[in-house]
Amino acid sequence: MIQQNDDRLLQEYLDRTLSAEEIHMFEERLCNEPELAERLIKYASDDLVLAEWGAAREQEQAIPEEGPVLSSAARIPSRSNRTVVVSVMTSMFSVLFMLGGYFLYQFFSSTPLISLSEGVVLSSGEPVKNFIKQTLKQGSAELHFPTGAKVLISAPASYEVTGNNSMHLQQGSFIANVPSSGIGFQVDTPHGRVIDLGTLFSVQTVEKLDTRIQVYRGKVIASLMNQSGGIQSSKQVSERHSATIDSAKNEIAEAAVTNSLAEKCGILHYSESVILQENMPDTLATGKYQVFEHDGLAFVFPERMQVTLKSDLQLVAHPSETTAINRAGRISAGTTVDCYRIYYDPAEQEGTFIPVQGEIHFDRPILGVILDRENLTQTDRLFHPLCVGDANRSFVHQGTETDTGGKDPKARYDEVAISADRRTLSFMLLSGERFVDEFRVIVQSPH
Amino acid sequence: MTTDMDLQSDAAQLLLQYKAPLYAYIHASVRNRSDADDIFQEVSVAVVESFSKLESEVVFFSWAREIAFRRVLSYYRNYDREKPVNPQLIAVLAEAAERVEQKQPVSTRREKLLECLDRLPEVSRALIARCYDNSGESLGTIAAQSGLKVTAFYAKIHRIRTILRECIAQRLLEESVE
Structure with a gap:
């Protein structure tokens, strides 16, 4: 029998703010009162819709006006604000603790399931019409699907959007980040189909050859098409595995994640928290x-x-040292070097700081790192791929905070170290939703 | 002839169609969005993998809900041993989810709730959005910014939620009369 106070009890049960005794009594009632259990299901559904709506509304309000690349930096607070945010966070958690976690729900909520946009849009907000072939001749384009799936396509590519959670890639490559709300995201290629089961994965299609899939997180199902439009076979591709849908051989060849790119880059191995990507998008850190x-x-x-x-x-040759003089290094003119960018951008909600720890082992000596924003900007003309044709182009950087500790090394937010044999780079980066961490690694080129 | 590819595509379509009620059931059972996300992903994988065993799509929701039921039980066994759950409760909620879906699909309720949110006065809408916008701000902070005491703020949020539920009920009633 529904009682007057049940609305509040149901909400507090969902919010996990009832005492152990209240939970016990309430769960007994749930077991014996079918109508109350039904109401809990409805309230749980409402809660999810509200969370999705709130997140989507926030996201919509956060979309900036289109403008020059530099203007978008304004959305990312200066790194000095981090200290302020951390102290605000401390207060927030104290209040949370006192309130018995009423809002704990918010801290654990993830990507919104509802998008205020009705169809697929580019990252600029421009809508993309279904079943219209798109050709990308240069640069990259990011598609945002209403289900939350985000797909970054690199030129040259031709593709078309075929639905609110599906697309066809005729030629080219992309990397996709699909949250649980986008499970079932489907990609058709000339050779088969990839159905996502909530993951981070990439697809590369050469129209007349094959489709290559690489799964970084989660799982996908890859299917090979035969000539009559049916499938030859299907395979589940797991995390850190890759598969090739090969039309010529009529097979799906699965393997552990290929190391060919790593070999090409002179990287012997790297930790599981690191993903090596061949194509760097034009605009990182914005x-x-x-x-x-x-x-x-x-x-x-x-x-x-x-x-x-x-x-x-x-540059910084000894990043684990604390004084500027001990950290400093110099590479002589005439040296030939390779440059890599390390990039970390957590998506967790505002106020939460998520660390990432990783190691990369190179087969050549690491000459140093470029850690701060100013030096990243200054070295763009040397190392940014888009400065090859235009050395004066400017890009927004965020850098790291390895030197924030100053007198107290323990107060550092980010840590970067190079091993004594200078072959291993290790790092611990701490970042939040509104921040990114990025730095350059300079390695001696092979002779 | 139905191919494996068709089956996968069908499974994905049905998962999308029944995502809301499945998710609501899982969320009601574990009351933690992050864990609900993980369980829903596991359920989705299991559904796609074993979809060929489903005899009729008519019973898809019952079948998927049964998979979700087992995953929720497994979650409690694996991750919350200190607080053993009453399996009867999880079963009762599963049955309730099925009854709710039969009587009035959750997707319909979801639609009405979004309509009702649009009808709220902007002040109330902004307030409820602040509570659910993932900004991570505490109740105290939001209350202070709204010029209200925490208890008064909590009561206000409760009233807005009540208004929304009444609005949903009213709209569902109107629809059934039409």
């Missing part, structure tokens, strides 16, 4: 692209290889 927003995962992009320095390059 909040423009969301595919690379992932808690606990750092991305490594090869920036430019075989760069011969025309003048000496100042």
